[in-house]
Amino acid sequence: LELIQKKFAKSYETTVPVEFLAHFYRQPPCRGAEWVGKIKDYIAKNFKQSNFRRVWIYDHFNRKILYVYPFGGS
Secondary structure, three states: OHHHHHHHHOOOOOOOOEEEEEEEOOOOOOOOOHHHHHHHHHHHHHOOOOOEEEEEEEEOOOOEEEEEEOOOOO
């Protein structure tokens, strides 16, 4: 959550939409769902103030997308 908060606090100057990809590659995600809920809540509450068009969370170990916000759309 702390790393996601740092990225959300940054400002990006660009003429194209920016998507945020958070991913696990050095260690697998924590077991249990509590951390996921905290991250999802933070993203939902802070998304409109961010510079991102979409946020992705990807797990390299299991090779799957864990979360996308907002889901769908362009």
